[in-house]
Amino acid sequence: xxxxxxxxxxxxxxxxxxxxxxxxxxxxxxxxxxxxxxxxxxxxxxxxxxxxxxxxxxxxxxxxxxxxxxxxxxxxxxxxxxxxxxxxxxxxxxxxxxxxxxxxxxxxxxxxxxxxxxxxxxxxxxxxxxxxxxxxxxxxxxxxxxxxxxxxxxxxxxxxxxxxxxxxxxxxxxxxxxxxxxxxxxxxxxxxxxxxxxxxxxxxxxxxxxxxxxxxxxxxxxxxxxxxxxxxxxxxxxxxxxxxxxxxxxxxxxxxxxxxxxxxxxxxxxxxxxxxxxxxxxxxxxxxxxxxxxxxxxxxxxxxxxxxxxxxxxxxxxxxxxxxxxxxxxxxxxxxxxxxxxxxxxxxxxxxxxxxxxxxxxxxxxxxxxxxxxxxxxxxxxxxxxxxxxxxxxxxxxxxxxxxxxxxxxxx
Ligand SMILES: [Fe+2]
Ligand SMILES: [Fe+2]
Ligand SMILES: [Fe+2]
Ligand SMILES: [Fe+2]
Numbered sequence: 582x583x584x585x586x587x588x589x590x591x592x593x594x595x596x597x598x599x600x601x602x603x604x605x606x607x608x609x610x611x612x613x614x615x616x617x618x619x620x621x622x623x624x625x626x627x628x629x630x631x632x633x634x635x636x637x638x639x640x641x642x643x644x645x646x647x648x649x650x651x652x653x654x655x656x657x658x659x660x661x662x663x664x665x666x667x668x669x670x671x672x673x674x675x676x677x678x679x680x681x682x683x684x685x686x687x688x689x690x691x692x693x694x695x696x697x698x699x700x701x702x703x704x705x706x707x708x709x710x711x712x713x714x715x716x717x718x719x720x721x722x723x724x725x726x727x728x729x730x731x732x733x734x735x736x737x738x739x740x741x742x743x744x745x746x747x748x749x750x751x752x753x754x755x756x757x758x759x760x761x762x763x764x765x766x767x768x769x770x771x772x773x774x775x776x777x778x779x780x781x782x783x784x785x786x787x788x789x790x791x792x793x794x795x796x797x798x799x800x801x802x803x804x805x806x807x808x809x810x811x812x813x814x815x816x817x818x819x820x821x822x823x824x825x826x827x828x829x830x831x832x833x834x835x836x837x838x839x840x841x842x843x844x845x846x847x848x849x850x851x852x853x854x855x856x857x858x859x860x861x862x863x864x865x866x867x868x869x870x871x872x873x874x875x876x877x878x879x880x881x882x883x884x885x886x887x888x889x890x891x892x893x894x895x896x897x898x899x900x901x902x903x904x905x906x907x908x909x910x911x912x913x914x915x916x917x918x919x920x921x922x923x924x925x926x927x928x929x930x931x932x933x934x935x936x937x938x939x940x941x942x943x944x945x946x947x948x949x950x951x952x953x954x955x956x957x958x959x960x961x962x963x964x965x966x967x968x969x970x971x972x973x974x975x976x977x978x979x980x981x982x983x984x985x986x987x988x989x990x991x992x993x
């Protein structure tokens with residue numbers, strides 16, 4: 582079924598203004614919601630936050646008050662959408678439960694994008710960070726099980742396995758090594774541009790979430806784990822944002838943001854199983870169609886370029902949350918030992934002994950790392966770590982043991 586938002590009728594801007602009641606969504610039941618409905622909610626909240634922050638940055642770099650007024654109007658609508666979505670989370674859903682959802686988004690979104698990404702460099706960037714968020718899920722799941730007695734497999738609906746990835750302790754690289762080569766906007770496929778925008782927004786939302794709630798965890802070890810993983814989310818944002826073509830103009834970027842919102846709402850409208858959410862995705866899609874047209878008009882007026890020259894006649898293959906167990910296992914097997922050296926990926930064993938990676942590792946992990954401590958503590962308590970593996974033993978032999986942490990994987 583082909584769909585071109587440029588040819589559809591949206592909702593006029595003055596009809597988009599909602600009442601306070603309309604933005605104060607009735608929360609879902611955390612015991613009833615499908616894990617992938619929840620991941621769609623988490624991702625779209627991140628997309629709307631990015632939308633708002635992008636429009637603020639645009640306004641701060643723009644001297645034309647007429648453009649600023651249009652941006653402010655659009656931004657208010659994005660803010661309303663963000664409230665509608667994020668207010669779906671109920672008060673009895675704790676931050677650690679939400680965190681499991683965030684990392685499940687990171688795993689199954691990244692794995693989907695990697696499998697549907699035509700640009701080799703972008704695909705490699707996705708595979709690379711996939712293993713890191715996969716590991717975060719395991720660390721937080723152990724913390725939650727130990728402190729709250731909740732099994733993360735229940736929250737992820739057994740769609741996603743939970744076991745070590747590239748160990749978080751090994752993910753800490755010197756920031757110099759987190760910058761990648763950008764795609765070329767004139768030759769890149771539209772799906773590459775959308776994939777990159779989507780993953781930046783998702784990682785940025787996770788970074789912001791941990792920045793804000795990491796200090797609310799009620800044990801020192803939990804606070805430390807959030808602080809540590811929060812730094813990797815910062816690293817992931819640097820990694821992914823460097824893939825964007827920096828010569829993209831503000832107007833082109835605005836158009837891409839709105840097009841991506843249309844594409845994601847349409848994708849989720851097609852796949853949603855919860856009738857109430859389906860309505861929200863549909864309504865937001867109609868709003869985004871209008872945003873896209875306004876962005877097109879602005880680009881035409883100020884840069885003399887038309888949306889139809891930059892965008893395809895129909896949406897590319899729709900984005901879908903689905904189980905990716907086999908794919909994640911394959912990447913784990915092949916890439917667990919990868920690290921980065923400037924914009925190259927290398928086996929950690931191939932780095933020089935005095936590479937800044939080792940110095941950075943020594944500086945931050947001098948007295949161990951919270952991500953390792955949390956597993957050791959769980960082993961001390963229960964005799965083994967917490968995992969959820971439905972497809973057999975761990976694919977990396979050095980990570981099979983549940984009774985002993987291997988601190989060398991990804992580091993030596
Ligand atoms: Fe939006
Ligand atoms: Fe993560
Ligand atoms: Fe991440
Ligand atoms: Fe929008």
